[in-house]
Amino acid sequence: MRALTAARPLFSDFRGGIVRVQGSEFWHMAKVLRLKPDDRVELFNGKGGLVEGCIQSIDKTGVDFMAQEDQKMILPQGMQWQVFAAFGTLKGGRADWLIEKCTELGASSVTPLLTERSSIIxxxxVDRLERVSFAAAKQCQRLHQMVLNPPIKFGTLLDHISKSKLCLVATAEATPLLNAVKSSAKESSGILIVGPEGDFTKKEVELMLEAGGTAVGLGPHRLRVETATIALLATLVMWSDSQETV
Structure with a gap:
């Protein structure tokens, strides 16, 4: 059996030997995955570091992991998408779902966006959403943990837009997404922006476009914040992957 679990900062300079895994990761390995001595395990630190080895022993307080090779450093793959979404007012687990799926789809970061119509989180x-992201990274075997940034105000967002070479703003009645990206130059990173329920105000859209953003549409229907975010991210992940083979 092979499992991926997190060592967090345990082996930032790891070069062999035994790692003691305790706390929530020990519980996950012993009680959820039901791992046993000699089972193969990969430890990761969320920053691309990976160590392969096996479980040497398990007791009531932790797991002793024996590394079988030196740490590997794996570089991020594909285009790095930074997501800014106004999801502070979402209820009923919908924000959790948004963060979980952004992690699975490979967003490099998610930043809660405070707008005129979504002004608080x-x-x-935020602490809970960080735990959701961490659990999702383990589940999908993602070696680079997604960064969940502190919320930012709309004015700060404009600074990010002005510094980005590729910034897409999801808004109603805009150019269809695929039409917009077909003419985009290849970039190593990009910004995706999704507004709150009720969309951005007209003034907010004008300011983002003036700062350098490109308005893109996601079809004829009004989408929830989390649906629009995942539809935009999933489409662009597939688009950017296709550009790698061209």
């Missing part, structure tokens, strides 16, 4: 909610 609680601090304890």
């Amino acid at each position: 609680s601090e304890n909610r």
Whole structure:
């Protein structure tokens, strides 16, 4: 059996030997995955570091992991998408779902966006979303953990747009997404922006376009914030992957 679990900062300079895994990761390995001595395990630190080895022993407080080779450093793959989404008012687990799927699809970061129509997100909610992202990274065997940034105000977003070579703003009645990206130059990173329920105000859209953003449409229907975010990200991940083979 082979499992991927997290060592967090345990082996930032790891070069062999035994790692003691405790806490929530120990519980996940022993109680959820039901791993046993001699099972193969890969530890990762969320920054591209990977160590392969096996479980040497398990007791009531932790797992002793024996590394079988030196740490590998794996570079990020594909285009790095930074997501800015106004999801602070989402309820009923919908924000959790958004963060989970952004992690699975490979977003490099997600930043809660505070706009005129979505002006708050609680601090304890950000803590929960970080745990959701971390769990999703393990589940999809992602070696580079997605960064969940602190919320930012709309004015700060304009600074990010002005510094980006590729910035796509999802808004109603705009040019279809695929038509917009076909003429885009190849870039190593890009920004995706999704507004709140009720969309951005007319003034907010004007300011983003003036700063250098490109308005893109996602079809004829009004989408929820989380649906629009994942539709935009999934489409662009496939698009950027196709550009790698051209």
